[in-house]
Amino acid sequence: MNETEQILASALNSLTAEKRTEALHDVHCVGKELRETTEIVKKNLAEFDQAVRRERNPVYEMAVNQNRAYVKNRSFRLRFLRAEMHNIGKAVDNMMNFLRNKLLYFGADKVSRDICLSDLSEEEVGLLLSGIFHIQNDRDPMGRVIVYITGGTEMLEKCRPETLIRVAYYFYFNILSSIEAVQMKGIVLIVYDMSAPELRRQFVMPGLIFGLLAQAEQRSFPVRFSALHTCVRTGTTNMRILDTNVAAGARQLPQHLQARMRFHHGSNTELQHILSAFGIPIDSRPLNMDGSLRRESLNLWLYRHMAANESESLPALHSYASSTLSITTGIREKDILFGRGRLVQFHPGNVLYRNFLETHAEEHDSAPRKLRRKVAIGLTSQLIGSGLRFMQLVENRWSERNFEESVVKVSQFYRTLRRNSGKDRLKSLTISTVALNGPVYPPKEI
Structure with a gap:
């Protein structure tokens, strides 16, 4: 052995x-998975709170003073209880170490937030x-x-x-x-x-x-x-x-x-x-x-997480996307990704796509209704001809969409643009101002 x-x-x-x-x-x-009832959860959370008060941990007190709602949040505390199979003493120790190490690795201003x-x-x-x-x-x-x-x-x-x-x-x-x-x-x-x-x-x-x-x-x-x-x-x-x-x-x-x-x-x-x-x-x-x-x-798991957490800020990811994201997912830098979430919206190909269609917005809108599809077909051909691919997640794999599906997406972009016409178009669509003013997000439907 x-x-x-x-x-x-x-x-x-x-x-x-x-x-x-x-x-x-x-x-x-x-x-076996953890089994719990409403009564057990309520009882153990109450005992958890009492144990935390007895602890009088300085890092915890710092977090309470900064943002009481964060460290007293029910779902936040329940994560530690469940990780320790409702062993209250171990769960309290877990939370205190979590806060202590967060202070060590991220600084005092991050202790009371995710x-x-x-x-x-x-x-x-x-x-x-x-x-x-x-x-x-x-x-x-x-x-x-x-x-x-x-x-x-x-x-x-x-x-x-x-x-x-x-x-x-x-x-x-x-x-x-x-x-x-x-x-x-x-x-x-x-x-x-x-x-x-x-x-x-x-x-x-x-x-x-x-x-x-x-x-x-x-x-x-x-x-x-x-x-x-x-x-x-x-x-x-x-x-x-x-x-x-x-x-x-x-x-x-x-x-x-x-x-x-x-x-x-x-x-x-x-x-x-x-x-x-x-x-x-x-x-x-x-x-x-x-x-x-x-x-x-x-990184498909990260795409799903970002799609479900729209409030998360992405300046660090935006600056790194062109050099890393394309390499690690099999997606090229000039691909157009369909879906929701800021991770998708900040992909370099999506930025090019939106900027290109925005510059041709008047050409599309001024055309008679019956001819707008023809304009969309022409613009789609130009995009594909320049090396951009239209990609979508299908059964957890990125797959290239056919020409007709790509045309439909281009038309959808302009319908979304018209819906926002009563708003500040530059504020909702222009991505080029990110470097000066921080990220400005376009419509979710791209």
Whole structure:
């Protein structure tokens, strides 16, 4: 038995028979989700509040003075209770560590509000979009959310631990902990090492990731890890050295997570089949059988989140979109993306599209009603001829739309423009003023 397996087996054997069975069930997707009633929630929230008052934590008091409604919000506190299976003492500790680390990594002015994309630097937004985090579209047989942390990207190899932690704050709290299934069932985390052989010898990626997991398990995020699968490709690295490094990372984790961790090594194909044996759906994985990233499905989870959270500010993402977003999703910079949400609206191809159609608005509106479709056909032809593609998410993949569908969208743009004709057109449509005055958003229907 290798060193890593000895650590994991020891952690499992040290549990009581009941806890050991729970851990094994969690790993093999037959665990139980959290059960709660209205009465239990009401009672535990009241006890949670009393425990918080007894704590008299200075960071918490700072947050209360800044924004009482934030830290006393029912849904905010319920995330921590559920992450700890309604263990009130642990939930309070979790929330206090969350606030304390938020102060450490983001500053005093961010303690009493959620972290936004605009709080992240361009480097951090780039890391978020690089594919390091991915939420699989399908869930496991138990209905749990499956999360990937992938390594090997150039940005991850160069980033500092605090950069990774700041990005993780946004991902784990804003995205993951807001999903009810995550609160009730926890997540299945898959750490998949894609680093180059020379970097794997230095253990750059797993070292950072295990450090992040240790940070998370110090109760910085209200997310419960139900199972952890660490996958490392073999064949180019001394297995003894690799095992020693993985074991060093595993020792950083708490016992209950060690008991739910499985270490897999082999070729990419072997690793993919191993994950299938643990109930991980294969069709919607972010990885191909050869271990490469599926660019067309990358960051779809972020598109969905942004579409559902229209209020979020995106200056950092806007400045980075042209250099990163197109690369990581398989979408070209000059593509026109259809859908809702500011992430779509700020795509460079969408900006070009709106500016082009705006300059031809008078030509379209002045044409007789029967001839407007002809004008729309001509404008669509010019757009496609200049290299722009009309793209839409279809069954979680970006697909190019046919010419007729593209013409319909161009016509819809002008109908929206006419509906807004009684408003300040420049204020609602002109995207070129972003650099001077901040983002100005066009109609949602593009």
